[in-house]
Every structure is written in structure tokens, then in C-alpha cells.
Amino acid sequence: MSEKKLICGNEAMAEAAIIAGLDAYFGYPITPQNEVTAYMSRRMPELDRVFVQCESELAAVNMVYGAVATGKRAMTSSSSPGISLMQEGISYLAGAELPAVIVNVMRGGPGLGNIAPSQADYFQATRGGGHGDYRTIVLAPSSVQELADFMSLAFDLADQYRITVMVLTDGILGQMMEPVILEKKKQRKLPPKNWALTGAKNRKQNIVRSLWLGDGVLEELNRKLQKKYDEIQKKEILCEEYEIENAEIIVVAYGIAARIAKGTVDKAKKEGIKVGLIRPITLWPFPAEQISRAAEKAKAFLTVELSCGQMVEDVRLAVAGKVHVEFYGRSGGGVPSDSEIMKEIKQLAAKR
Amino acid sequence: MQNTNKLYEEIIIAGFGGQGIMLAGKLLAQTAMKSKKEVTYMPSYGAEVRGGTANCMVVITEREIASPLITQPNSLIVMNKASLEKFTPRLKDNGLLIYNSSLIDYEPQVSKTIKVLAIPADQLAIELGNHKSANMVIVGAYLQMRGIISPDTAADCLTQTIAKRHHKMLEVNKKAIYCGAKFAKEQPV
Numbered sequence: 418m419s420e421k422k423l424i425c426g427n428e429a430m431a432e433a434a435i436i437a438g439l440d441a442y443f444g445y446p447i448t449p450q451n452e453v454t455a456y457m458s459r460r461m462p463e464l465d466r467v468f469v470q471c472e473s474e475l476a477a478v479n480m481v482y483g484a485v486a487t488g489k490r491a492m493t494s495s496s497s498p499g500i501s502l503m504q505e506g507i508s509y510l511a512g513a514e515l516p517a518v519i520v521n522v523m524r525g526g527p528g529l530g531n532i533a534p535s536q537a538d539y540f541q542a543t544r545g546g547g548h549g550d551y552r553t554i555v556l557a558p559s560s561v562q563e564l565a566d567f568m569s570l571a572f573d574l575a576d577q578y579r580i581t582v583m584v585l586t587d588g589i590l591g592q593m594m595e596p597v598i599l600e601k602k603k604q605r606k607l608p609p610k611n612w613a614l615t616g617a618k619n620r621k622q623n624i625v626r627s628l629w630l631g632d633g634v635l636e637e638l639n640r641k642l643q644k645k646y647d648e649i650q651k652k653e654i655l656c657e658e659y660e661i662e663n664a665e666i667i668v669v670a671y672g673i674a675a676r677i678a679k680g681t682v683d684k685a686k687k688e689g690i691k692v693g694l695i696r697p698i699t700l701w702p703f704p705a706e707q708i709s710r711a712a713e714k715a716k717a718f719l720t721v722e723l724s725c726g727q728m729v730e731d732v733r734l735a736v737a738g739k740v741h742v743e744f745y746g747r748s749g750g751g752v753p754s755d756s757e758i759m760k761e762i763k764q765l766a767a768k769r
Numbered sequence: 770m771q772n773t774n775k776l777y778e779e780i781i782i783a784g785f786g787g788q789g790i791m792l793a794g795k796l797l798a799q800t801a802m803k804s805k806k807e808v809t810y811m812p813s814y815g816a817e818v819r820g821g822t823a824n825c826m827v828v829i830t831e832r833e834i835a836s837p838l839i840t841q842p843n844s845l846i847v848m849n850k851a852s853l854e855k856f857t858p859r860l861k862d863n864g865l866l867i868y869n870s871s872l873i874d875y876e877p878q879v880s881k882t883i884k885v886l887a888i889p890a891d892q893l894a895i896e897l898g899n900h901k902s903a904n905m906v907i908v909g910a911y912l913q914m915r916g917i918i919s920p921d922t923a924a925d926c927l928t929q930t931i932a933k934r935h936h937k938m939l940e941v942n943k944k945a946i947y948c949g950a951k952f953a954k955e956q957p958v
Contacts, residue, residue, distance in 0.1 A: 421802060423795070423798055423799050423802050423808075423810070423929075448814065449814055532814070588814070589811065589837060589838070592811065592812055592814045593809055593810060593811045593812075593837045594795065594798055594809070594810040594811075595808060595809045595810070595834075595837075596802045596807075596808065676835055676836065677835055677836040677838075679833075679835055680834075680835020680836060681835070683835075752836075752838055754836075754838075754840055755835065755836060756840075
């Protein structure tokens with residue numbers, strides 16, 4: 418069980434979801450996450466679980482809605498344009514307080530864009546790309562191992578809070594292979610799903626819906642949701658702080674960008690530059706406190722993304738004007754290189 | 770390599786779709802993992818069709834790998850002319866270039882610091898009885914030249930890398946790895 422295997426991120430996450438007790442997978446093919454759907458189409462029937470290749474992304478997300486409403490663990494996966502199509506369904510999942518897991522293996526946008534890696538769906542994922550006052554928990558792995566590990570976490574968080582959890586990753590992590598250990602994680606203590614539609618024999622009927630027309634009922638629901646979101650913000654923030662103790666420059670990056678930046682931070686330190694890295698692992702809830710704390714001591718921040726600048730807005734909100742926040746990004750399939758990040762770090766260091 | 774006392778091997782393998790470029794990369798990665806190295810394998814994806822261009826990147830080291838992407842490889846394995854033209858300018862000084870002289874009929878112009886091995890991979894594979902094993906010939910040659918990992922380990926890893934339905938091809942591929950290694954050993958570089 419604990420033997421290292423060489424597999425790609427997409428297959429690692431698929432198998433990890435299965436190990437985490439996935440009952441049903443619904444998907445529609447799109448590069449660069451096709452290996453998830455392909456893997457599920459083979460493995461799920463072997464295990465006598467549900468696999469459906471749907472007619473569209475709309476169908477996939479609504480089938481997930483139906484499956485999780487019965488108390489089962491279900492997920493879908495897609496890439497940027499497909500995730501855009503699912504936004505209505507995600508808003509409905511939020512309105513009905515259903516625990517779904519959705520994976521976005523981001524590719525270049527806007528539009529059909531291209532199939533190259535990207536992080537340009539940060540706004541969509543963290544702000545809620547659908548309508549209404551809602552949030553989804555967003556997990557951002559930065560290795561194939563984390564991609565696997567975060568699947569059981571995603572299902573547990575979804576079930577604990579009756580919320581949609583999005584695993585936000587990119588074409589590189591989905592496609593790359595590295596050694597991974599796939600094993601069953603200890604499940605959190607989870608509340609019973611006594612709201613689920615399991616047949617109302619000998620009990621009061623349950624109703625799952627997102628339409629609330631009664632006077633003040635929807636406002637009440639929104640208050641309840643906000644209370645839940647507050648609790649998640651208090652309890653569920655995950656963040657890696659690397660070499661930040663005496664750092665004058667703090668690099669903030671997530672996912673694949675953080676991984677590349679970490680290598681650059683090591684090199685810069687060897688050259689005598691006082692630099693550290695903060696890697697948000699949950700993008701929502703965002704580790705604003707950790708960044709705010711670091712801003713008390715640091716002299717400048719550098720946010721690195723595979724986008725034209727999205728997470729940098731959250732970093733600036735957290736830093737709250739205490740110090741300068743610089744941004745470096747590449748988009749449309751471009752990936753910031755080690756030497757490009759180094760150049761930015763050196764420019765900031767020279768200004769000190 | 771910038772850091773001479775520490776292994777940081779960045780390999781690009783390139784050719785056209787159908788030459789088994791991805792399989793060669795996966796085998797190298799599997800072999801590195803078996804040898805307890807840190808390793809990442811990154812394919813060019815989405816356009817893997819027979820005749821199209823294909824390349825993959827393999828990083829082998831002894832510490833945590835930052836980026837699986839390689840801008841400047843220190844080892845380059847090219848299976849056709851187009852890949853030679855595209856990737857050779859990116860090769861680092863003191864690097865290693867291995868090219869398939871069955872399909873590349875001229876000597877590449879590279880800096881004097883670069884080690885070059887011309888290997889008729891297709892021809893050697895045909896002599897072994899399976900023209901598709903040219904990728905394995907060149908993997909064997911690479912392992913022999915670099916000396917990081919033994920060709921024996923690669924031969925052992927074939928069962929994990931090659932899909933079960935092709936396991937009748939294990940023996941010829943094993944032979945191809947050793948054939949490439951032998952060829953490299955006998956060449957003055």
C-alpha cells in the first residue's frame with residue numbers, strides 16, 4: 418500500500434478519490450485532464466461504482482448534484498472552459514448546501530484558449546463564478562503527492578461543512594509524473610447525513626433544493642451560509658511558510674508557481690538575499706493573517722502566478738499597504754521560469 | 770552542471786510521434802525512482818499523434834525538484850532532424866547530445882564543450898528484429914554515457930513501464946537497451 422508509484426497527477430487524484438470512498442464520477446472529456454476521466458472509466462466499473470461519461474459539463478455537474486443529494490460521495494473534473502460551464506450548477510450546489518468535489522485542471526484562457534498550464538481561474542474559483550453570496554473551499558496542491566492527498570481532505574471538508582470543495586490545479590501538475598504514495602487517510606469525524614434523500618420510509622421527508630421563495634427565508638439561509646463560511650475561515654486555513662523568519666522579501670505563490678518559486682528562493686538565499694516563501698494551500702479561505710503577520714517584518718512582497726495578476730489582489734488586501742507588493746506573472750500558457758523570478762527578486766533586493 | 774558535487778540532471782527527449790519518445794522518458798523516470806533518486810517526468814501533451822512532434826522532460830536529482838520544466842537541458846536525446854534543430858541551441862555547455870544517426874545524416878554544429886554521440890538507433894533496432902525499439906537503444910546509450918544509473922536497472926523496470934498487453938516485447942526491448950549501452954561503450958567520444 419505504501420509503495421511508491423510513478424504516475425501522473427491526473428491518475429493520482431483519480432485513484433486517491435477512489436480510495437477516499439468516491440461512489441460516483443461524472444465527467445466530460447477535456448485536455449489537460451482527460452486521464453482522470455479515462456482512469457475512472459476503467460476503475461469505477463471494476464469496483465462496481467458509478468461512472469458516467471456525460472453529454473456535457475452541464476450534465477456532469479447536475480448529475481453530481483443528484484448523486485450527492487442522496488448522501489453519496491461524488492465528483493466531477495474538468496478544465497477551465499468546462500468549469501465555466503458548470504458555474505450554474507456550483508451555485509445551485511451552494512444554495513442546496515450539498516457536499517460536492519470538483520477538480521479544475523486549469524488551462525490557458527479566456528475562451529477556449531489553449532491546452533497549456535494556467536492559473537487564471539483564481540478569481541472564478543475563489544469568488545464563486547456563479548451567482549449569489551456563496552463560497553467554495555479551494556485547495557491548491559503543488560505536487561502530485563499533494564494532488565492525491567488533497568482528495569480525501571476535499572471529501573471530508575465537503576461532508577463536514579456541506580459545501581462544494583474545488584481542487585484547483587493546472588496542466589503541469591495534471592500531466593507530470595512523479596513518485597507518489599497512495600494510501601487511505603484517516604477520515605475526519607463527520608456529521609451524519611440525515612438531510613440526504615435516502616427514501617423517507619419511517620421518517621419525515623427530506624427536501625433538497627436551492628429555491629426559497631418564502632418571505633425572509635432566503636436571507637435566513639444566506640445568514641446561515643455566512644456563519645458557516647466564517648467558521649471555515651477560522652478553522653480550515655492551510656498555508657506553508659518557508660524560510661520567512663528573517664526574510665526581507667516574501668514571495669507569495671501557490672500550486673506549480675510556488676514549487677518553481679521555492680527553487681528560486683533557495684538559489685537567492687545562497688546569493689545572500691534574505692527571501693522567503695508563503696504558499697497558500699487553501700486559496701479560500703485565504704491565509705490573510707499569515708501574510709499580514711509577515712508584512713510586519715518584511716520590506717517587500719512578490720506575488721508570482723501563471724496569470725496576469727489575480728491572487729495578488731488578495732495579497733495586497735492582506736498586506737494592507739504596509740509594504741510594497743510587486744507582481745510577476747506569465748499567462749496564456751507561459752510559465753514563469755526560475756531565472757525570471759530571480760530577476761524580480763534581485764530587482765526588489767536592489768531597491769532596499 | 771552548475772553544482773558539480775550534486776546531481777541535477779535535466780534531460781529532454783524529442784522526436785516525432787510514434788517513435789516512443791514518451792515511453793523512453795517514462796522508463797528513465799521509473800529507472801531513476803527505482804534507484805532512489807528524486808524524479809519528475811513531464812510530457813508535451815495534447816498533440817501526441819503519429820508523425821507530429823513529441824518531447825518529454827525528465828529531471829533526475831537527489832533533492833526536492835522545483836520545476837519539472839526544463840529550459841536548458843544538460844542532456845539532449847533527439848530522434849529526428851526537426852528535434853535536433855529545435856532543441857540543440859538550448860543545450861547547456863558541457864552537456865551531452867545523443868542523436869539518432871539513422872534519421873539525421875549530418876553532424877550537428879555544437880560547442881566544443883558538448884559531448885556528442887551519434888547512434889544509428891533505428892538500424893540497430895532493425896538488426897535486433899524490432900524497429901520500434903530504437904527508443905530503447907537510445908535509452909541504453911544514454912545510461913551508459915551518463916553513468917548515473919545502470920542499464921540493468923532500466924531493463925528491470927521495463928515490466929512496469931510497458932503495458933501488460935505488450936509484455937511479449939519485453940525481451941527484445943531489454944536486448945535493445947543493452948545493445949545501445951554496448952554501442953555507447955565502444956565509441957570514442
